[in-house]
Amino acid sequence: MKEKEIQLGLYRKVYLTRRAEDLIRAHYLEDGMKTPMHMSTGGEAISSGICEALQAEDQVLGTYRSHALYLSRTGESDLFFAEMYGKATGMAKGKGGSMHLTAADEGLICTSAIVASNIPVALGAAFANKMAGKESVVAVFFGDGAIDEGVFWESLNAACLMGLRVLFVCEDNGYAVHIPAHKRHGYQSITTIVSGFECDVWQSDSTDAWQIYLLAQQARAAAIQNNRPGFLHLKYYRYLEHVGVFEDFKAGYRSRTEFEPWLERDPVKIQRENLLRWLTEEAVLLLEKQIDQQIETSLQRAMEAPFADHSELLMDLYA
Amino acid sequence: MKEKEIQLGLYRKVYLTRRAEDLIRAHYLEDGMKTPMHMSTGGEAISSGICEALQAEDQVLGTYRSHALYLSRTGESDLFFAEMYGKATGMAKGKGGSMHLTAADEGLICTSAIVASNIPVALGAAFANKMAGKESVVAVFFGDGAIDEGVFWESLNAACLMGLRVLFVCEDNGYAVHIPAHKRHGYQSITTIVSGFECDVWQSDSTDAWQIYLLAQQARAAAIQNNRPGFLHLKYYRYLEHVGVFEDFKAGYRSRTEFEPWLERDPVKIQRENLLRWLTEEAVLLLEKQIDQQIETSLQRAMEAPFADHSELLMDLYA
Amino acid sequence: MSRMITYRDALVEAVTHEMRRDSSVFVYGIDVADHKRIFDSNKGLLEEFGPNRCFNTPLSEDAMTGFGLGAALNGLRPIHIHMRVDFMILAMNQLVNMISSFRYGSGGRFKVPFVVRAIIGRGWGQSFQHNKSLHSWVAHIPGLKVIMPTSPKDALGMTMAAIRDDNPVISIEHRWLYDALGAVSHTAETQPLTGAEVIHPGNDITILATSWMNIEAKQAAEVLGRRGVTVEVVDARSISPFDETVLVESVNKTGYCIVADNDWVHCGFGAEVAARISHTCFGRLKAPVERLGFAPTPCPCTRPLENAFYTGATEIIRTIESMLKLSPTDLSGEHFFSYEKKFKGPF
Amino acid sequence: MSRMITYRDALVEAVTHEMRRDSSVFVYGIDVADHKRIFDSNKGLLEEFGPNRCFNTPLSEDAMTGFGLGAALNGLRPIHIHMRVDFMILAMNQLVNMISSFRYGSGGRFKVPFVVRAIIGRGWGQSFQHNKSLHSWVAHIPGLKVIMPTSPKDALGMTMAAIRDDNPVISIEHRWLYDALGAVSHTAETQPLTGAEVIHPGNDITILATSWMNIEAKQAAEVLGRRGVTVEVVDARSISPFDETVLVESVNKTGYCIVADNDWVHCGFGAEVAARISHTCFGRLKAPVERLGFAPTPCPCTRPLENAFYTGATEIIRTIESMLKLSPTDLSGEHFFSYEKKFKGPF
Numbered sequence A, B: 001m002k003e004k005e006i007q008l009g010l011y012r013k014v015y016l017t018r019r020a021e022d023l024i025r026a027h028y029l030e031d032g033m034k035t036p037m038h039m040s041t042g043g044e045a046i047s048s049g050i051c052e053a054l055q056a057e058d059q060v061l062g063t064y065r066s067h068a069l070y071l072s073r074t075g076e077s078d079l080f081f082a083e084m085y086g087k088a089t090g091m092a093k094g095k096g097g098s099m100h101l102t103a104a105d106e107g108l109i110c111t112s113a114i115v116a117s118n119i120p121v122a123l124g125a126a127f128a129n130k131m132a133g134k135e136s137v138v139a140v141f142f143g144d145g146a147i148d149e150g151v152f153w154e155s156l157n158a159a160c161l162m163g164l165r166v167l168f169v170c171e172d173n174g175y176a177v178h179i180p181a182h183k184r185h186g187y188q189s190i191t192t193i194v195s196g197f198e199c200d201v202w203q204s205d206s207t208d209a210w211q212i213y214l215l216a217q218q219a220r221a222a223a224i225q226n227n228r229p230g231f232l233h234l235k236y237y238r239y240l241e242h243v244g245v246f247e248d249f250k251a252g253y254r255s256r257t258e259f260e261p262w263l264e265r266d267p268v269k270i271q272r273e274n275l276l277r278w279l280t281e282e283a284v285l286l287l288e289k290q291i292d293q294q295i296e297t298s299l300q301r302a303m304e305a306p307f308a309d310h311s312e313l314l315m316d317l318y319a
Numbered sequence C, D: 001m002s003r004m005i006t007y008r009d010a011l012v013e014a015v016t017h018e019m020r021r022d023s024s025v026f027v028y029g030i031d032v033a034d035h036k037r038i039f040d041s042n043k044g045l046l047e048e049f050g051p052n053r054c055f056n057t058p059l060s061e062d063a064m065t066g067f068g069l070g071a072a073l074n075g076l077r078p079i080h081i082h083m084r085v086d087f088m089i090l091a092m093n094q095l096v097n098m099i100s101s102f103r104y105g106s107g108g109r110f111k112v113p114f115v116v117r118a119i120i121g122r123g124w125g126q127s128f129q130h131n132k133s134l135h136s137w138v139a140h141i142p143g144l145k146v147i148m149p150t151s152p153k154d155a156l157g158m159t160m161a162a163i164r165d166d167n168p169v170i171s172i173e174h175r176w177l178y179d180a181l182g183a184v185s186h187t188a189e190t191q192p193l194t195g196a197e198v199i200h201p202g203n204d205i206t207i208l209a210t211s212w213m214n215i216e217a218k219q220a221a222e223v224l225g226r227r228g229v230t231v232e233v234v235d236a237r238s239i240s241p242f243d244e245t246v247l248v249e250s251v252n253k254t255g256y257c258i259v260a261d262n263d264w265v266h267c268g269f270g271a272e273v274a275a276r277i278s279h280t281c282f283g284r285l286k287a288p289v290e291r292l293g294f295a296p297t298p299c300p301c302t303r304p305l306e307n308a309f310y311t312g313a314t315e316i317i318r319t320i321e322s323m324l325k326l327s328p329t330d331l332s333g334e335h336f337f338s339y340e341k342k343f344k345g346p347f
């Protein structure tokens, strides 16, 4: 693919994510979206960069904080907003809500609200793909809190042992809820430790989606070529509170000063600049307008859509 | 303590363990000991070396394979054999059996038959000791299978984070039941990985109890001085089947050839030689005879002891 | 002399009181010591007792439960908190394979004073990974005590008693109860860890309720009371050991029994209660014991289905009507509790 | 046409049969492919299907359960084996927080064909960490199916059906049943995953039993049959969903019901059965439903206490006698089953 298209693809993703979340923020207090919101704002470079590098046959899994992953992977927002509003037109008919997004056809297997619980699922998915002879990877996204959980270590070990093409994507924002990493980790560097396992290790603290894309492309190629997992340690800053749509610097566990250098290199801003090397300001504005319209329409549709019938309560339990 | 006494202490432990297990092997088929037997034979250097280095205020925890640990730590065999025979005179009145040994007064907290489940318990014990201002360590013994379990990693992380004086003693016999380590581990070296954590790492494949003692002494001192855990990776060979009292080379998952070099450097033989540098052959023979008598007496007492009354079934549930 | 406090403040008072009188008590868990303090139920602890006695942990539920066991065995009295009971599932190995049998398996040589506080949630689209209750799971395992304090009095007194108890006690608290106001005695007093309690007297039918379901049952009782049907509401209080004496007395009087459990029905605590009452009150029951609980599905996110998933005052009222063969009450004017309209009044 | 095979061979045949007809089926777990093959219940699989379809795993129950989920979502049909159900506790997070709700939570877009085989043990001082049963735990969670095959016919047919089912099915197998001989049809036939079955006809009293307790109940029936008391033994077969139709019919006929569960009593499956029967057969029961199960303690190691911990034919006989007001049967000549004298005869 030509770089221009990739830069465009990346900007579509970061812009769509940021704007969709802006829209959530604008409407959340109306109480139409009765589901807890864990915002991706600030982390767009990671999901967009990785999803841009992934291929159609690849699959992804995320956490409760997966708006960016969903939007980057699918590009669609109708099912998304409908699910936020709990409507029958949502991808899970409203049964999942913001923490449980799926897109079976686009290879988004699930997002989960139990920390680290999605990680081992990626292994089985990759195993099935391996048995089917597919040349694909499964990328599982999780936070720096998830690496505290035993199942992360079990999964890392098993994936390395079995030579599975899993990309372990650690989205490290330095906090699990309000607890900083150094108060949870008995080590200095997770990448040093993971390097002792039979996998490839990659790291970055870039907020430049293009850089993440390049890294992810390498990581994907390595996983396929080496028949083993890759571990990507990627830093970013969570702009908003752990759950909810507001800033939370007044809470005291972190300071705005910590935030500022990150805001300087805001992923949407950077990717816009990247794109301006390939498109005119007018073309970018047009693109932005299209995306704005897309999500406004989705929001409108979601608001107007019906709730599932009560009989839905008892459906979907068994196949 | 003078080296002679230590060498003597070490030999007491290895000899007591080996002979007690020989006695179990001699009598197991009589079906008086209705409890599954996971034999320590071959691993005596580790438990004796470490227990010799530990102090009275230290504590230990083990697995279902803890005959050696119990006997090395307590030196007693009356309660031990009584528990094997399920008698009221056992340390748990027969309720525990061979997999659940305790010696509250000697600091043996527990042995557990769920792989790795004893590991986090050591952390809390060490935390309590730290709060009490004690200068002691807690040594938790586990196999190379236990490091597959997530809770091992959670515990290692937390102990390092909290600066707890825990000695993680990995008794690596290369197998979990019948599965060799390389079929379970997605890495080459556990010590390399653990070195990435904030703890001290020690390793040995010695079957010389004196060498293990020296190492354990260093490890204990380091834990106390550095206020952090130590990880001891110690290799040995399990002479007998996973559970049961026989050899199992005919099963095919491992060969006698693999065993032979280990048998060459049998821990009991080596420690006997060590001791002969300090004691005469006659003195050693006398010591051996005393120990033989001790365990014969214990066995006899255990056989003759009564079972707990049926009313015991409902006792000890709540304090 | 009594005073009115919220359930939340009762929890704070219980723990503060016990931490003052016994320096071996400490509180720990994920996010326990952050500025939110587990819905403020740990207010002031860090400030008064310092970071050795109130601290956050890594996200390692399994290991940190084993940690608590070790601390308890060495003489401390840990209180481990899970913000949602669903996270306690990660700790089941330690709770069930280690903690429950520890004392028994050592022939009584050790004791395990260990309190686990686990919160159950509801509403606002928490959905299926944040809504379980699981008291029947832990109650099923001998060696664990399980309580579900509903009133501020019990939040205070049972929590204190749990901390003083020399056995593992799992306390399951419903988040919606935190704002409930209730009378407690002037000085902090412990309450027994078992024994059901009549919280609304009546003669026509008995409801045994757990946790939040008591609030729903009381509202049902009030609504029906207005048309002269008197409903006796019995708060189970403890799930294991469960002492049915008070309940049996009530059912022997009314002849009717509904179990309203804050959980799924199949193989739940409601089944235990129904089985016991059917047994003990055999021949005195005028109708079979009815069981109410969650719908037999995971909890859906969207509000209309979420509302249908939970049982509340309406279903209780309808069940009573059908058992007592009453015409349906007009409920159009009633305001039932919801996520937005939680119970805050006096208990 | 029928033939006699053991429960163990029925398991082998079921899995072999399904692996032959469907290449997406695979078997995995700790020690699954070693020379012991989980008490020989996986005999020949490695040889016939190779290491991609029958393999050992690291000792990582939690991750390897999530692994199975991922494989199932991508079109495979995993069979995960736990040598003891106690080890499955380490996998509860995946089973309960992920697998049980996966299909529902995706609005029905995914299916999870996933079989978990977990073995329950007993005897020879296994003690408290190797003796749990836990079927009530998993049955309590909507979205999981739970079966307990007792006969070789069901070991064959229900295991086959479980593998073909598009939902997670947990199959709990009692180790002592492995040598039981029983008739199965000439060609391998699936059996329904739910629906209780009368395995010993009678008119005087009904026993609903789970797993091994069926053997004990049948022996009790035989002993009492000799003095003219006819006992109907109903094998529960499935724990969730549990279909009580056959049981209700039986109790309506006999008027008496005992539930003999291979588990603790408090909040167990026995409570569910007792609650349902008390409800459905209300007014037709001549006595309250009685429940039998483990003693309310962890399982002790030593044989005399271990024997007292478990319920068996003797307790069933005594319970029947007391319900039917019979004089005690002389049991001195009876030989009951024990660790050494397991059931091997025709089922």
Ligand SMILES: Cc1ncc(C[n+]2csc(CCOP(=O)(O)OP(=O)(O)O)c2C)c(N)n1
Pocket: A065, A113, A114, A115, A142, A143, A144, A145, A146, A147, A173, A175, A176, A177, A242, C030, C059, C061, C083, C087, C090
């Ligand atoms: C097993 C489990 N324990 C605790 C929680 C509560 N919880 C929700 S999010 C979270 C923090 C996770 O932090 P991290 O993995 O860094 O992700 P982030 O929120 O920073 O994206 C915690 C503790 C949970 N959901 N699951």
Ligand SMILES: Cc1ncc(C[n+]2csc(CCOP(=O)(O)OP(=O)(O)O)c2C)c(N)n1
Pocket: B065, B113, B114, B115, B142, B143, B144, B145, B146, B147, B173, B175, B176, B177, B242, D030, D059, D061, D083, D087, D090
């Ligand atoms: C959680 C758990 N899973 C599985 C088992 C079954 N099991 C008992 S011992 C064992 C192997 C343990 O190997 P290792 O830790 O190396 O100890 P070793 O037996 O070699 O001393 C296994 C898998 C168990 N007891 N607990």
Ligand SMILES: [Mg+2]
Pocket: A143, A144, A145, A171, A172, A173, A174, A175, A176, A177
């Ligand atoms: Mg984070």
Ligand SMILES: [Mg+2]
Pocket: B143, B144, B145, B171, B172, B173, B174, B175, B176, B177
């Ligand atoms: Mg080993």
